[in-house]
Amino acid sequence: MDSITHTLFGLGIYKAVNKEEMGKKEKYALLFTTIGASQVPDIDVISQLWDTAGQYQMWHRGITHSVFLVPVWAFLFYLINRFIFRIKGFRSFLISLLAVFIHDTSDVFNAWGTGYLEPFSSARLTLGTISIVDFVIWFIFLMAFIVSKIRPAAKEFSIFRLSWIIIALHVILQSVQGYILYEQYKPTYEQVALSARMLPWHYTVIGKNEETVDIINDSLLTEPRFVDRLKSDENANLDTLFANKPEARTLYEWSPFVVIVNNDKRLGVYDPRFYRNGQSFLFEYIEKTQK
Structure with missing residues (x-):
């Protein structure tokens, strides 16, 4: 968090x-x-x-x-x-x-x-079932604070203990829905990862088959929305990248799976779970020497 x-x-x-x-x-x-x-x-x-x-x-x-x-x-x-x-x-x-x-x-x-x-x-x-910034948790604590001020007769500690119970129920409900989605996509892809979106009960599903990575926004309440299909050069030699950019090796080992970029300009790897607007902020690469 x-x-x-x-x-x-x-x-x-x-x-x-x-x-x-x-x-x-x-x-x-x-x-x-x-x-x-x-x-x-x-x-x-x-x-x-x-x-x-x-x-x-x-x-x-x-x-x-x-x-x-x-x-x-x-x-x-x-x-x-x-x-x-x-x-x-x-x-x-x-x-x-x-x-x-x-x-x-x-x-x-x-x-x-x-x-x-x-x-x-x-x-x-x-697990990827709760957003790093979860506004539902913020809202629950805010409501507990407000109630404790407008209901001075109520025990403050009792109100906040109730808020913790509600937060636990939120985490359980959010995670169960994420798990159901994860299981639904497992037969379709060799590897699947989940990333919760800020909107409650909505997730980004990342599925990988060989050199193809699909990004899909989905929930149990809506139809899936295909976001992008990424190509990963699984045959690329990453030795030069790892030697010149040790952070790339760390990212490669840290992520469930990565997208390998190998074009005329760059050799690099990025984590597709953090892919937004055409790029991932977890991207480590080296520039290729232009001949």
């Missing part, structure tokens, strides 16, 4: 905790913990500063997003609460555990995916 959504997750956890018997210091510590733990896996962005091998595509949402690292991050926030905020007890550990788990797991539902099982598996776990 995007940084705004992860921040909203942290605020949503904070609001869902019953703070009636908490002092001001405890509330500050809780707010720091929920937002910090909801953001901390994305600390991997600093790896761009020393990435000279073109590995950032693999490092981002890599080991820092591993489910096996969740208790490590949670313990870090427990220590901060214990020795900086002077908050005793393991409540901060459990809340941090939940916040980091939600971050890592929610990212699995995006097309970008995560290294959820690193270091035991380098495979990117990705």
